[in-house]
Amino acid sequence: xxxxxxxxxxxxxxxxxxxxxxRAGFCLALLDGRAWTATELARHAGVAPSxxxxxxxxxxxxxxxxxxxxxxxxxxxxxxxxxxxLVESLAAMAPERSPTPRSLSAAGRxxxxxxxxxxxxxxxxxxxxxxTDAMIERRLLDLEHGLGLTSAGATWLEDLGITVPxxxxxxxxxxxxxxxxxxxxxxxxxxxxxxxxAFDTGWITPVGSRRAVAVTPLGRQEFRRHLGLSELLxxxx
Amino acid sequence: xxxxxxxxxxxxxxxxxxxxxxRAGFCLALLDGRAWTATELARHAGVAPSxxxxxxxxxxxxxxxxxxxxxxxxxxxxxxxxxxxLVESLAAMAPERSPTPRSLSAAGRxxxxxxxxxxxxxxxxxxxxxxTDAMIERRLLDLEHGLGLTSAGATWLEDLGITVPxxxxxxxxxxxxxxxxxxxxxxxxxxxxxxxxAFDTGWITPVGSRRAVAVTPLGRQEFRRHLGLSELLxxxx
DNA sequence: CGGTTGTTTCGGCCGGGGCCGAAGTGAAAC
DNA sequence: GTTTCACTTCGGCCCCGGCCGAAACAACCG
Numbered sequence: 001x002x003x004x005x006x007x008x009x010x011x012x013x014x015x016x017x018x019x020x021x022x023r024a025g026f027c028l029a030l031l032d033g034r035a036w037t038a039t040e041l042a043r044h045a046g047v048a049p050s051x052x053x054x055x056x057x058x059x060x061x062x063x064x065x066x067x068x069x070x071x072x073x074x075x076x077x078x079x080x081x082x083x084x085x086l087v088e089s090l091a092a093m094a095p096e097r098s099p100t101p102r103s104l105s106a107a108g109r110x111x112x113x114x115x116x117x118x119x120x121x122x123x124x125x126x127x128x129x130x131x132t133d134a135m136i137e138r139r140l141l142d143l144e145h146g147l148g149l150t151s152a153g154a155t156w157l158e159d160l161g162i163t164v165p166x167x168x169x170x171x172x173x174x175x176x177x178x179x180x181x182x183x184x185x186x187x188x189x190x191x192x193x194x195x196x197x198a199f200d201t202g203w204i205t206p207v208g209s210r211r212a213v214a215v216t217p218l219g220r221q222e223f224r225r226h227l228g229l230s231e232l233l234x235x236x237x
Numbered sequence: 238x239x240x241x242x243x244x245x246x247x248x249x250x251x252x253x254x255x256x257x258x259x260r261a262g263f264c265l266a267l268l269d270g271r272a273w274t275a276t277e278l279a280r281h282a283g284v285a286p287s288x289x290x291x292x293x294x295x296x297x298x299x300x301x302x303x304x305x306x307x308x309x310x311x312x313x314x315x316x317x318x319x320x321x322x323l324v325e326s327l328a329a330m331a332p333e334r335s336p337t338p339r340s341l342s343a344a345g346r347x348x349x350x351x352x353x354x355x356x357x358x359x360x361x362x363x364x365x366x367x368x369t370d371a372m373i374e375r376r377l378l379d380l381e382h383g384l385g386l387t388s389a390g391a392t393w394l395e396d397l398g399i400t401v402p403x404x405x406x407x408x409x410x411x412x413x414x415x416x417x418x419x420x421x422x423x424x425x426x427x428x429x430x431x432x433x434x435a436f437d438t439g440w441i442t443p444v445g446s447r448r449a450v451a452v453t454p455l456g457r458q459e460f461r462r463h464l465g466l467s468e469l470l471x472x473x474x
Numbered sequence: 475c476g477g478t479t480g481t482t483t484c485g486g487c488c489g490g491g492g493c494c495g496a497a498g499t500g501a502a503a504c
Numbered sequence: 505g506t507t508t509c510a511c512t513t514c515g516g517c518c519c520c521g522g523c524c525g526a527a528a529c530a531a532c533c534g
Contacts, residue, residue, distance in 0.1 A: 009331035009416055011261035011324065019256035020492075024248035039510065048494055053512055055492090063330070072501045072510045086330065087248065089323045093300070094246035147408060148385040171384065175408065179246055257522075276480060285524055290482055292522090309480045309531040 017062045018090060022047055023055045027064065027078070027087050032211040033121045035068065035075040081170055084120035092177040112212040114180040116204065122191030123198070124178050127215060127234065131194075132186040134227040141186070147175045149190060157190070160226065164193045254299045255327060259284055260292045264301065264315070264324050269448040270358045272305065272312040318407055321357035329414040349449040351417040353441065359428030360435070361415050364452060364471065368431075369423040371464040378423070384412045386427060394427070397463065401430045 018024050025045045030036060036044075042052035056076055059065040066079045078084050116127035123131060135141045140153035149157075149172060157164065164172055174188030186194070198204045203219030206212075215223065215234045223229040255261050262282045267273060273281075279289035293313055296302040301320050302313045315321050353364035360368060372378040377390035386394075386409060394401065401409055411425030423431070435441045440456030443449075452460065452471045460466040 009265075009328040010258075011265065011327045011331050012256055012258045014327050014331045015252050015255035015261065018252035019249055021247075021249045022492080024252065028246075028248060037510080038512095047492090049511065050495080050513080051493060057512095074511065082326075082330070086326045089319075089326055090248045090251050091246040093319070093323065094248050094251045171412065259522080274480080275482095284522090286481065287483080287525080288523060294482095311481065 014062060014064075017059055017064055018087070020055070022051070023059060026052075026055060026059065026076075027083075028091070030065070030076070030078050031084060031087060031120050032118055033078070033084075035077040038074045038076070041076070078120070081120065085174075085176075088119070088176055091179055112207060112214075116213045116215060117211050118195065118213060119176060119178075119185075119187070122176070122185075122187045122195045123204075123213075124176070124185055125180060128185040129178055129181045129183050130229055130233055131223070131227060132184065134229055135186065138227065141173065147173050147184070147186075149173050153190075156226075157193070160197065162193050162197045164189050251299060251301075254296055254301055255324070257292070259288070260296060263289075263292060263296065263313075264320075265328070267302070267313070267315050268321060268324060268357050269355055270314070270321075272314040275311045275313070278313070315357070318357065322411075322413075325356070325413055328416055349444060349451075353450045353452060354448050355432065355450060356413060356415075356422075356424070359413070359422075359424045359432045360441075360450075361413070361422055362417060365422040366415055366418045366420050367466055367470055368460070368464060369421065371466055372423065375464065378410065384410050384421070384423075386410050390427075393463075394430070397434065399430050399434045401426050 018027065022045045026036075026041050029041060029044055038052050038056055039049055041056070042049045045052070047055075056065065056067070056074070060067050060076065063079055064083050065076045068075045068077075078087075114125055116123065116125045118124065119128070122128070132141070135153065136143055138152075138156075139150055140156050142148045142150045142153075170189050172189040173186065174191070175184040176187035176191070177183075178185045185191075198219065201218075201222075202216055203222050204213045204215055207214045220231055220234045223234060224231065255264065259282045263273075263278050266278060266281055275289050275293055276286055278293070279286045282289070284292075293302065293304070293311070297304050297313065300316055303316045305312045305314075315324075351362055353360065353362045355361065356365070359365070369378070372390065373380055375389075375393075376387055377393050379385045379387045379390075407426050409426040410423065411428070412421040413424035413428070414420075415422045422428075435456065438455075438459075439453055440459050441450045441452055444451045457468055457471045460471060461468065
């Protein structure tokens with residue numbers, strides 16, 4: 001089909017994988033970092049299981065998803081943080097699909113997501129952005145030369161008992177554009193470590209679909225103590 | 238067409254813009270940071286001008302490209318660094334299209350690109366990666382907490398008379414995955430400033446299509462003096 | 475004012491690919 | 505064993521969208 005007398009990477013085949021509403025929906029759902037089964041995804045996207053199978057094949061073959069079979073289940077997850085970043089960059093440029101949710105429950109779900117949610121493996125939403133802002137204000141993060149962790153920030157993490165895996169290729173601090181807030185929040189290895197720490201210590205807890213999260217009373221207390229976040233912001237209105 | 242009972246950003250429409258070989262080719266060509274006319278792009282991609290027009294409309298409407306009319310010419314360029322980053326992330330995941338160039342001239346062009354080229358507004362290729370490595374080794378850049386500029390690095394830039402625009406949302410230091418080397422090189426505001434300084438002072442000079450660049454004798458001397466890069470590496474074999 | 479050239483619009487062709495339902499496979503449950 | 509349930513394969517439908525060429529339009533040049 002291609003005239004292709006131009007060398008270079010073949011963007012189109014990768015982009016084509018995300019150029020379909022159903023496949024894009026799969027990836028968006030998988031941004032929660034969990035592994036989903038084929039049927040779950042099919043139901044989520046509203047297509048027949050057979051259709052989902054074909055899409056998943058394409059995504060796995062294209063190295064966007066990794067699969068794992070367990071018995072009669074086929075679990076898929078994003079192939080890695082680099083895929084999450086790709087999906088995020090696309091999402092940041094994309095227009096909102098349904099600005100006015102039809103049902104009341106959809107509106108509520110949407111509001112919960114906008115307040116606090118996980119974005120692959122770190123925190124996003126109003127709360128995620130507020131945490132990032134507070135860390136910058138307290139000089140734990142540094143914006144001067146791109147987003148970076150200050151030595152004060154390293155100490156702060158240590159005091160909280162958070163250890164950040166080191167020596168990997170993954171940048172420890174990365175800025176990720178928030179869909180709902182349209183402002184950057186903390187991602188990368190530090191963002192992931194902070195998020196899993198918040199889960200482990202019960203500062204936050206999964207809500208409903210599990211992608212939305214809620215800040216617990218303990219969490220409110222601790223976020224206030226360590227970052228000076230206000231109760232008002234943290235309690236979901 | 239869409240069942241779309243799921244809210245959220247509409248990835249697919251953005252991805253669809255890059256999911257076509259011709260449109261992807263346009264964006265890849267525009268990665269050189271220059272503005273191209275519609276006919277130039279059409280010829281580059283090997284399609285009829287009418288076809289190019291339609292593609293360009295789509296890309297402009299999708300906010301991937303910005304256009305500027307001058308007389309009977311229509312110039313287009315990437316809409317901004319964020320688009321360049323998106324294209325780069327896709328390119329980093331994409332397989333190589335033509336691993337074995339047919340003609341001798343194509344092979345030569347490819348080799349020139351692999352050696353040194355611009356990537357939107359900063360330097361890439363063997364030389365770009367070598368510069369980044371040298372800056373890390375000399376502690377001008379710091380990998381410990383993601384890629385960051387050290388204070389030594391800031392001084393170094395100042396001594397060279399390079400001023401980096403500050404106060405913008407753009408990260409001053411960003412890591413960009415090199416297609417040919419498959420290793421990260423320096424991007425972001427600092428990468429751009431360093432690149433334009435190298436052009437302005439005649440360290441490097443455009444070659445052929447203008448996306449490939451060559452290191453001048455002066456450049457070899459200066460890169461050696463300021464970064465300890467070897468003559469061997471800089472002189473294209 | 476015509477002639478040239480860059481760009482746009484339109485009609486028509488045609489292939490790719492997303493969708494489903496029916497039927498098949500294989501693991502788990504009974 | 506049989507039943508159930510998750511997943512897969514296949515055939516067929518249909519429409520989206522990329523392509524071209526012909527012709528219109530617009531800017532620049534004599």
